[in-house]
Every structure is written in C-alpha cells, then in structure tokens.
Amino acid sequence: MSLILKTLTSIQSFSNLLKPGIEVTTLAKRGAKRLNPYPKKRHPGWLPRPTHVLYKDDITPENTKFIKEVVETRFGKPDVGLGMQSKSISPLRNEPIEPQTEWKEGMRRTGVIAKKIGVYPMWLKDGTKVLSTLLQVIDNHVIRYMSPEEYAPVIQRNNIRNRLGCLIVGAESMDPQLFTKEYCGVFNESGVLPKRMLGRFLISPNAALQPGTPLYAAHFKPGDYVDIRGKTIDRGFQGVMKRWGFKGMPASHGVTKTHRRGGNIGSGGTKARVMPGTKMPGHMGNRWRVFRGIRILRINTKYNVIWALGPHIPGETNSLLYMYDTVLPTRKPSTAPHFPTYLPSIQENPVEEELWAEDVHRFDDPCIEFIEETK
Amino acid sequence: MNQANVTHLVSKLKFNIRPTPRRLKNKDGPPGRVLKIQKTLTALFEYERIELFYNRADEVRGYAERLISEAIRRGPEDHEMMDLANFWIIRKEFVHKLFKVYVPRYQDYSIAYTKLHKAPRLYPGIYYKRAVLELRGNPYPSIEQRNAHSNVLLHNLLLSEARKEYRMEKYKEIAESMNEREVTSQ
Amino acid sequence: MHGALKMSAAVGRVLSQQMRQSLKVLKSLAGKKNRCFSASVPIPKEGSVSNNEQKSVNRGKSADPLECRFMYPEFLPDPKPEYRNSLREKLERADMMARRSKIDIPEFYVGSILAVTVSDPHAPGKSNRFVGICIKRSGCGLRANFILRNVVDNQGVEVLYELYDPTIQKIDCLRLEKRLDNELLYLRDAPEEYSTFSFDMEPEIIPEGTPVPVNDLKVTLKPQPWLEKWERKDLKGVRDIVVNQKREMKAKAALKPWEKYDLMKIYRETIPEEEQKEIFAEVYSDLHNLEITRQKMKRQRTFIRPKKSG
Numbered sequence: 001m002s003l004i005l006k007t008l009t010s011i012q013s014f015s016n017l018l019k020p021g022i023e024v025t026t027l028a029k030r031g032a033k034r035l036n037p038y039p040k041k042r043h044p045g046w047l048p049r050p051t052h053v054l055y056k057d058d059i060t061p062e063n064t065k066f067i068k069e070v071v072e073t074r075f076g077k078p079d080v081g082l083g084m085q086s087k088s089i090s091p092l093r094n095e096p097i098e099p100q101t102e103w104k105e106g107m108r109r110t111g112v113i114a115k116k117i118g119v120y121p122m123w124l125k126d127g128t129k130v131l132s133t134l135l136q137v138i139d140n141h142v143i144r145y146m147s148p149e150e151y152a153p154v155i156q157r158n159n160i161r162n163r164l165g166c167l168i169v170g171a172e173s174m175d176p177q178l179f180t181k182e183y184c185g186v187f188n189e190s191g192v193l194p195k196r197m198l199g200r201f202l203i204s205p206n207a208a209l210q211p212g213t214p215l216y217a218a219h220f221k222p223g224d225y226v227d228i229r230g231k232t233i234d235r236g237f238q239g240v241m242k243r244w245g246f247k248g249m250p251a252s253h254g255v256t257k258t259h260r261r262g263g264n265i266g267s268g269g270t271k272a273r274v275m276p277g278t279k280m281p282g283h284m285g286n287r288w289r290v291f292r293g294i295r296i297l298r299i300n301t302k303y304n305v306i307w308a309l310g311p312h313i314p315g316e317t318n319s320l321l322y323m324y325d326t327v328l329p330t331r332k333p334s335t336a337p338h339f340p341t342y343l344p345s346i347q348e349n350p351v352e353e354e355l356w357a358e359d360v361h362r363f364d365d366p367c368i369e370f371i372e373e374t375k
Numbered sequence: 376m377n378q379a380n381v382t383h384l385v386s387k388l389k390f391n392i393r394p395t396p397r398r399l400k401n402k403d404g405p406p407g408r409v410l411k412i413q414k415t416l417t418a419l420f421e422y423e424r425i426e427l428f429y430n431r432a433d434e435v436r437g438y439a440e441r442l443i444s445e446a447i448r449r450g451p452e453d454h455e456m457m458d459l460a461n462f463w464i465i466r467k468e469f470v471h472k473l474f475k476v477y478v479p480r481y482q483d484y485s486i487a488y489t490k491l492h493k494a495p496r497l498y499p500g501i502y503y504k505r506a507v508l509e510l511r512g513n514p515y516p517s518i519e520q521r522n523a524h525s526n527v528l529l530h531n532l533l534l535s536e537a538r539k540e541y542r543m544e545k546y547k548e549i550a551e552s553m554n555e556r557e558v559t560s561q
Numbered sequence: 562m563h564g565a566l567k568m569s570a571a572v573g574r575v576l577s578q579q580m581r582q583s584l585k586v587l588k589s590l591a592g593k594k595n596r597c598f599s600a601s602v603p604i605p606k607e608g609s610v611s612n613n614e615q616k617s618v619n620r621g622k623s624a625d626p627l628e629c630r631f632m633y634p635e636f637l638p639d640p641k642p643e644y645r646n647s648l649r650e651k652l653e654r655a656d657m658m659a660r661r662s663k664i665d666i667p668e669f670y671v672g673s674i675l676a677v678t679v680s681d682p683h684a685p686g687k688s689n690r691f692v693g694i695c696i697k698r699s700g701c702g703l704r705a706n707f708i709l710r711n712v713v714d715n716q717g718v719e720v721l722y723e724l725y726d727p728t729i730q731k732i733d734c735l736r737l738e739k740r741l742d743n744e745l746l747y748l749r750d751a752p753e754e755y756s757t758f759s760f761d762m763e764p765e766i767i768p769e770g771t772p773v774p775v776n777d778l779k780v781t782l783k784p785q786p787w788l789e790k791w792e793r794k795d796l797k798g799v800r801d802i803v804v805n806q807k808r809e810m811k812a813k814a815a816l817k818p819w820e821k822y823d824l825m826k827i828y829r830e831t832i833p834e835e836e837q838k839e840i841f842a843e844v845y846s847d848l849h850n851l852e853i854t855r856q857k858m859k860r861q862r863t864f865i866r867p868k869k870s871g
Contacts, residue, residue, distance in 0.1 A: 058525040063534040066541070118649035120656075120703045127680070127728045134649050303648060317644055361727050363659035368727045369680045370687040378701045379637040380830040381630040387833035394642040396825060409819045441824035462822045 044153075047198070048182035071176060075193045101206045103339035105332075108164065109207040110341060111324025112137045112215050113171035113199045116230070119311045122297060123361045127368045131311040132297055135228075135323065137171075137304040140215035141192045144168040145208045164202040167209060170195030171320060197320045207340040217304040218342040220296055220323075222357040225331035227292045230314035230321030234286035244279040289314045293328045299355040386444045388437065389487040397434045412438055413465050419489075420469040420477070423513035426494055429504035436489050436508060438463065443488050446478050480512050487511070492518050626841035627834070632668050633848065634698070635705035635724065636840060637832045653702045654840070658847050660703075660725045665855055666732055671695050672740030672776060674758055675709055677722055678731040688730060691720050692760045696745035700724075710748055712757040717749065735764045739775045741797035750787045751780045751799075769856065 059067075103109075114135035122132045144167075151166040173193035176184050184194050190211035220226060240246040240262040248260045262281070266274050291314060298307040306323075315321055326332060344350060356362055401407035415435040418425050425432075442463055449456040451474045460470045481488045494505040507518060525531060630637060636657070638650045669675055673695050681689045693709030696719070700706045705724040710717065722729065735758075748756045755778075767774070779800040782791065792802045793812045804812070820826065832840075 057530065058522045058528060059534070060526050060531050063531055063538065066534065066538040070541070117646040118644065118653075120649070120653055121723075121725075122703075123727050127682070129723070129726070134652065136648060300652065303652070305648070305652065318646060363656045363725075363727075364663060365727070366663055367680065367730050369730070370682045372687050377639055377641070378634050378699055378705075379640045379832045380827070381634050381637070383827050383831055384627070384834050384837075385828055385831060387835045388828070392825070392828070394829075396829070405817070406819060409823075437825045437828070441828060445824065459822060459824070462819075463824075 042153075044200075047186065048180060050179050050183040050194075052180045054178075067177065071193075075173075101339075103336040105334075107204045107206060107339070108202065109325065109337065109339055110142070110167045110169060110203050110209065110215070110219075111199070111201045111226075111322055112140050112217075112219055113169055113197055113320055114138070114228075114306065114323045115171075115320050116313055116315050116317055117305070118317055122307065123368070124359050125361050125368065126359075127361075127370075130297075130309060132307040132309060133311060133313040135306045135308055135313070135321070137215065137217040137219070137306065137323075139173050139195075140169055140171050141190055141195070142167060142209045142211050142213045142215065143170045143187060143190045143192075143195070143198065144211055147208075148205060163204075165205045165208060167201045167203050167207075169199045169201060169215065170197065171199070172196040199322050201322075201324055203340075209340055213341070213343070216301065216342055216344070217299050217306050218301050218351050218355075219338060220299065220306065220325075221337060222296050222299055222355045222360075224296050224333060224337065225293050225326040225328065226296060226308070226323050227290055227326045227328075228294055228308070228313055228321055228323050229288060229290045230319065232285045232287050232289050232314045233316050235284040237282065238284040239281045240279060243281065243284045246279070293326050293331045295357070297357045297360050300353065301351050301355065302353050385441070386448060388440050388444070389485070390436075390440070390489075392437055393433070397430055399431060399434060413463055416442070416463050417465045417469055419508060419510065420464060420472060421466070424507065424509035424515055424518075426505065426507045429493065429506040432491055432506040432508040436491055439508075439510075440488050442473070443477055443481055446473055447482060450474075450478075477510070484511070626845040627837060629841045629845065629848065630837060631670075633844075635701050636844060637701060637837065638840075639701050640830055640832055650702075650840075651843075654844055656703060657725060658844055660727070661848075661851060664729065664732070665851075665858075666724060667734040667737075667855065668773075668852075669695060669707075669732075669734045669737065670739045670773065671698055671743060671745055672738055673734055674736040674762065675707075676731075676733040676735055676762070677709065677720075677729060679722070679726075680728045680730055690760070692735065692758055692762060693718075693720070694745065694748070694756055694758060696748055696756075710745075710756045712753045715753065717753065717756065719749075733764060735762045737765070737767055737773060739773055741775070741777055741779075745798070746789065747780065747782065747791050747794075747796060747799055750782050750789075750791065752783055755780050766859070 114137050117134045117136050119131055119133050121129050123129055146166040146168075148163055148165050151164075153166075170187070170190075170192070172195055174196050176194050179194045187194050192212060235242070239260050241248050241260050246262055249255050249258050249263065251259060262279070265278050265280065266272075291312065294313070295309040296306055297309055299305070313321065325337070342351070354362075361368060399408040399411050401411065403410070411431065412435055415425070415427065415431060416439055419435065419439055442460065445456060445459060451457065457470075460473055461467075464470050464473065477488075488511055490509050490511055492507040492509075494507050496502055496505055509515075509518070522528070526535075636654060638645060638653075674692065675695055676690060676692045678688055678690045680687055691709060691711070693711035695707050696710045697708045698705070703725045706721055707724065708719055708721050710719045712718065778798065780798055781800050782802065785804075790808075790812070791799065792804045792808060793815055796802070
C-alpha cells in the first residue's frame with residue numbers, strides 16, 4: 001500500500017517538474033491605439049495643487065476686514081472696472097531687464113493669456129464684412145522662467161536636445177484666501193497676487209523675461225498672425241448631424257425613426273467590423289484645440305483688447321485662452337516684433353491707443369465709396 | 376444676436392438667475408409647470424418659509440421676487456398688475472397680503488427679498504436635493520446657526536492679536552512722521 | 562432671416578436691369594397675382610393716421626434717457642447671459658457712436674418708409690438707391706439691421722441693410738410712422754399695393770415735438786398658400802384672417818395663454834432698467850447732440866426749399 005502511495009507522490013512531483021516555473025498570463029493591451037487620443041492633463045511636478053476645500057472658518061467680521069486690508073496694502077487694490085491693467089505692486093519687480101539681443105528670424109518669444117469677450121463685425125476697406133473676436137489680455141504677469149537645462153516636461157521626446165526654455169505666465173489676479181498656501185508660494189518670486197490661470201510658453205533663452213514683468217496687448221502688432229489654443233464649448237453627447245455634420249435622412253417618403261441617424265457604419269464580408277475612426281455619435285467639445293494663423297485686425301492698448309479675424313476661436317465667451325506667435329512658416333513675421341515683449345518703460349514712443357491693420361476700415365472714417373474707372 | 380425686448384421695463388433682481396428656465400417635468404407639460412409654480416408661490420406667500428425640493432424652490436424664487444418687484448413698481452391700482460397677481464397667487468387673501476404686507480416691507484430693500492438655503496436630504500426617502508425657501512424679514516427664528524463663541528476660536532484670537540500689532544505699528548509710523556514734520560517746521 | 566432671404570433669392574426670377582445689380586435681392590414667393598398692379602401706382606391710403614398715445618414717443622423731447630430704448634434699441638446688448646461682457650459692450654457702443662458721427666442715421670421704426678443709398682462696385686454710377694417700407698428691425702450692437710420692402714416691376718423686392726455698414730452713404734426717412742405690429746413680414750402675403758412705394762417720393766416733414774404717428778392701416782391678406790401661419794401670430798394690422806377648421810383647431814391648440822404672465826421669461830428677454838440707465842447715460846449726451854444737429858439741418862432744408870410766387 002505504502003509503495004503504491006510513494007509511486008503516486010513521485011509521479012505527482014514529476015508532473016510538477018514538467019510545469020513551467022513562472023506562471024505567465026498574457027494581458028490584452030487595452031486602449032493601445034486611438035486615432036484621436038484625448039489630451040491628457042499632465043500636471044507639472046513643480047506646481048502644487050491650487051485649490052482646497054473651503055470650510056466655514058467662522059472668522060469674525062473685524063478679522064475678515066483686517067485680512068483684506070493686509071492683502072490690499074501688500075498687493076494694491078484688486079482689478080476693478082473694465083479690464084484696466086491692475087495696479088498691483090510687485091516688490092521684486094524692479095525696472096525690467098533690457099533686451100540683450102536683437103530679434104532674429106527663428107527666435108521664439110512668449111505668448112499671452114487672453115479672455116474671449118465676444119464677437120462683432122468689422123468692415124474692410126473694400127467694403128466686405130468680417131467677424132472679429134475680441135480677446136482681452138487680462139492682468140498678465142511673468143511668473144517664472146525655466147532655462148532649457150532646468151526645464152523637464154512630463155512628456156519628453158526622445159533623442160532631441162531641448163533648446164527652448166519655458167516661461168510661466170499667469171492671468172487674472174485672485175484673492176489669495178481662495179488658494180492653498182503652497183500654490184500661493186509659487187508667486188513669491190514674481191511678487192504678484194495668485195493667478196487664476198497659468199500658461200506655459202516655450203521660448204528661446206534670449207527672450208527670457210524677469211518674473212513680475214507685465215504683458216500687454218501691445219505685445220503683438222496689428223497684421224500679425226497668431227495661434228490660439230483654447231478649450232472648445234462643451235456640447236455634451238451629440239448625434240452625428242451636429243457632431244460631424246452628417247446630412248441625416250429624409251423627413252418623409254416612408255422614413256421612420258431614422259431622420260437624424262448616421263446610417264451604415266461598415267460593410268460585411270472580410271471587413272465585418274467597425275473601422276477605427278468611424279464618425280459616430282459621442283461627446284462633442286470640451287477639448288483643447290489650436291487654431292493656427294489667425295490675423296490680428298486691431299488692438300486697443302488702453303483696455304488691452306485684441307480683435308482677431310474670424311468668429312471661430314475655440315471656447316465660450318469669458319473663457320481664457322493661450323495666444324502666441326504662429327508656427328506656420330509662411331505667416332511668420334518678416335519684420336521685428338516687440339522683442340522680448342512690449343515694455344512701456346523702454347519704448348521711446350508710447351504706442352497709440354488704437355492700432356489698426358492696414359486694410360481695416362476704421363469706424364470713424366468716412367463712408368466707403370468706389371470710384372468709377374475711366375478708360 | 377437678438378435685440379432685447381423693450382416693451383416691458385423691469386427692475387433688476389438681486390440674485391444670480393439661471394440662464395435657462397427649468398422644465399419642472401410633469402404629465403401636463405408647460406401648463407402643469409405653471410400650476411406647480413402657482414401652488415408653491417401661494418404657499419410661500421402664506422407661510423413665508425417652506426421646505427421643498429431644491430429645483431422647484433430655485434425656480435419659484437425668481438417668480439416670487441419678480442412678482443414682489445412688479446408689485447412695488449406698479450402698485451395695486453394697475454390692472455395688469457392685479458391680473459398678474461391673480462394669476463400667480465391662487466388664493467385671494469394672499470393677493471391682499473402681497474400689497475398690504477410685502478410691498479411696504481420690501482419697499483426699501485437693497486438686497487434680494489427671498490433667501491434660499493440648502494437643506495439635508497431625506498434618508499430613507501427620495502434622494503433629491505432639498506432646500507428651504509423663505510421670504511426675508513419673516514417672524515421665525517433664523518435658520519443659520521452662528522457660532523456664538525467664534526471670537527475665542529484659536530485662529531480668531533491669533534488674528535485679532537496680529538491686528539492689534541499691525542494697528543500699533545501704523546500708529547507709531549504716523550506719530551514718527553508727525554514728529555519729523557514738527558522738527559522740519561521748527 | 563439671412564437664410565430666408567438667400568433661399569428666396571435663389572428661387573427668384575430675372576429682375577430688371579437696375580435691380581439685378583443690387584446686392585441682396587429678394588423676390589416675393591407669392592407672386593401669382595402681381596400683374597394687376599404696376600409699380601408706379603402709389604399706395605392707396607386706407608387708414609387714417611391716428612395718434613396712439615400709449616405707444617408713441619415724443620419726438621425731439623427725449624429728455625429721459627430711458628425713452629431712448631424705442632428709438633435706439635440696438636444699443637441694448639443681447640440679454641443672453643452667455644454672450645454678455647461689459648467691456649465688449651462698452652467698446653461696441655464706442656464703435657457705434659464713431660460710425661454715427663460720420664453718417665446721419667435718422668430715427669425710424671418698423672413701418673417707416675426709408676431711402677437708402679449704398680455704394681456698390683457693380684452698380685452703374687457705383688451707387689445704388691433703394692426706397693421701401695421697413696418691415697423688420699433686428700440684431701443688436703454693430704450687427705443691427707433692417708429689411709426694406711418694395712415692389713419693382715410687379716416684383717416684390719426685399720433688401721437687408723446693416724445699420725452700421727460703412728458702404729451705406731445715406732439713410733433718409735421719407736415717412737416717419739409706426740404700424741400696429743412690431744414686424745410687417747405679413748406684407749409678403751398681402752397684395753402688392755400695400756408695399757408699393759414710388760422711388761421719387763418726397764420726404765414728409767413732421768413738426769417738432771409731435772409724437773410719432775401710428776398708422777392703423779389694416780391689411781387684407783391674399784388667399785392661401787401663405788409663407789407663414791399668420792393666424793397664430795396675433796396680428797393687429799391684418800383684417801379678418803380666415804382659415805379652414807383644421808388649421809383653426811391647430812392654432813387653438815398651439816396657443817400659450819400663460820406666456821404673457823411668465824415673469825421670468827419676460828425678465829430673461831430684456832435688459833433690466835438699472836442696466837439700461839447705465840448704458841444710455843453713457844451714450845445719451847452724444848446721441849442728443851447728434852439729434853440736435855440733425856434737427857438743425859432739417860430746419861435749414863425746410864427754409865431753403867423754394868416757394869413758387871407769382
């Protein structure tokens with residue numbers, strides 16, 4: 001009996017030896033390839049979490065007043081009124097550094113953060129009507145500069161040596177009590193109030209700016225081309241007609257229940273599957289999109305407003321967007337822009353209040369008249 | 376871009392309104408929505424403080440405010456105003472209350488006439504958001520519970536000490552500058 | 562509106578030589594019986610001009626900035642909160658005033674008869690003049706526009722003009738009056754005599770200080786088919802609309818009697834009084850000055866007009 005048992009156990013141990021030592025399970029690679037990958041939120045390592053949960057602190061009214069007073073004495077009164085440049089005091093902001101190099105072709109300078117404030121028509125000198133989007137450069141300050149060696153983005157392209165530095169720009173000053181202590185610490189270097197929105201612009205090291213330098217709408221010139229990056233309007237889950245502009249199907253002639261549907265999404269046979277990238281219903285909008293090569297028609301330097309050509313700038317009214325010199329090779333400026341930025345203290349002649357592109361009809365110009373050609 | 380309607384002139388409401396109305400879904404459709412608002416509005420004018428679902432409270436709030444502000448603007452002699460009040464307030468006695476009690480009460484208000492509080496959800500029960508809607512200046516005790524000892528909380532103590540120091544420094548600076556001025560004048 | 566204009570323009574037949582070269586031309590769709598009337602026949606004036614005290618605004622006496630809202634409705638912004646921004650509205654108003662300083666835009670309402678001269682690169686003489694009745698005013702800010710309607714060579718023609726378009730050289734108000742409705746789109750389905758105006762009409766002068774006259778002319782529509790369901794629109798300027806029983810029932814079912822009581826709907830469609838005051842306080846003095854200069858010009862014109870003697 002015992003012999004039989006022994007042989008059995010030996011056989012079992014032998015079969016154990018036959019099995020592979022490491023258990024290998026193959027996992028399906030999920031979500032490996034997408035035709036249009038969603039842009040991911042890549043939070044930079046150096047930036048602390050901005051907001052915290054606001055609890056009821058039961059601070060007495062006198063103390064609330066006191067906190068407000070301290071903030072105002074340190075940073076100046078908050079930005080009141082119609083988009084005037086805030087008179088925030090920056091303790092570290094000395095006279096801005098003089099630009100050290102002349103502008104050369106291929107140099108990249110910083111962009112600005114602007115607020116889309118509306119759309120209205122303008123007319124060109126040949127009488128055509130164009131729609132223009134108004135973009136207000138609100139309360140922009142340089143927050144930090146990172147040199148090419150220092151700057152390490154979360155996602156890096158391999159084998160390419162980074163030659164561009166990174167400039168952090170902030171827009172719209174806010175009450176520091178709304179943010180975390182760590183986030184407020186980011187603004188110590190520049191000495192401005194904590195900003196609602198931060199933006200990151202890759203620049204050539206020659207275009208670096210001192211933290212605390214204000215940026216104005218006069219950074220650009222009318223006639224320049226810019227790229228604008230913004231988050232499109234969130235339209236929710238939409239059908240193919242709205243999302244992709246499909247035609248739908250007829251309203252009558254025996255059509256039932258398929259007036260707004262997409263129809264066929266693929267053939268049978270060997271390709272009996274839905275091809276990747278097929279246009280179908282789904283979530284529309286709320287994506288970061290860049291519109292390139294948008295021309296500037298007009299600039300108001302008093303209120304820091306830029307009129308850009310076209311009604312199709314991404315984002316709702318009153319949303320913030322990034323604006324920078326275009327990367328399109330044919331639309332890059334041939335003459336020198338304000339480099340590294342427009343600095344009113346350095347400029348010899350202050351800019352006019354209203355700057356217009358050449359072909360735009362000013363509203364206080366006389367009516368447009370066409371002259372008959374004489375043969 | 377649409378032109379604003381200029382036939383009616385209205386006073387500005389003192390709270391933030393929703394850009395779009397709520398449908399208040401019901402089997403009768405839009406007339407049912409109106410009936411719901413009429414009922415809640417009448418109840419609000421009767422009891423001055425009511426607890427209900429948040430959506431309905433928020434929707435009715437605008438109508439209550441608008442009705443009071445119209446009553447203040449036009450007065451009881453106006454036929455259209457009387458028509459409006461009779462339409463929204465189902466029971467006649469509260470139309471009188473609107474003109475005799477609420478109009479004098481809210482005549483000089485510079486803030487909203489109503490107040491909306493978030494209330495806890497019922498459990499077990501329907502898990503919708505609940506709210507308390509009240510007319511300001513009502514005779515009931517306040518809903519908000521204030522901390523009676525807030526001034527002895529640690530952060531308040533520290534802040535008030537800092538405030539005193541700050542004030543002292545300010546006074547010192549002022550005194551010094553006064554002294555300097557005296558010295559220079561002498 | 563633009564879509565409707567384009568669509569009907571596409572359907573439109575060949576027009577006269579002069580009008581073919583105008584910018585946006587509309588042919589009225591219901592043009593079956595238009596041979597009965599010739600273009601030169603002036604409109605028979607049926608209704609007498611009466612003064613409706615409730616609606617009318619005293620001219621030349623706009624002491625209250627709030628009264629400007631009837632005269633200059635385009636200065637009020639779009640009430641939709643998602644489009645509002647105080648700075649944009651301010652800049653837009655400044656641009657509107659800049660344009661108004663260069664061209665005299667007269668006071669007019671829906672129902673007034675206007676003559677508009679536009680510079681047109683394709684017209685013979687590089688400019689084009691059109692006379693017609695204003696049947697609609699819409700849009701706010703710099704997008705403000707109006708539609709003029711007339712009948713030319715038995716053909717209904719509508720032109721949409723932008724109020725602040727710099728190609729407009731001149732706007733003349735030939736007859737200043739109001740009609741019973743805020744939109745006269747039903748003239749498209751009315752006989753041509755109601756929208757026929759002579760191109761060499763003389764401007765009528767109303768004495769200063771008198772309210773804008775309200776013309777209570779009632780129109781009889783042509784038989785169906787119509788462009789819109791006019792029986793549902795509660796039109797005051799149309800005499801007895803007769804439809805079949807089915808349409809009547811449907812119109813009855815589509816009634817929304819509670820809408821006139823919907824306080825929040827009214828509120829969401831308008832700009833509150835406080836904001837209106839703020840807006841008109843900003844532009845009022847400039848508008849008032851422009852108005853005074855216009856009146857001066859008018860007086861001079863009336864004085865210069867030669868009187869035949871002996």
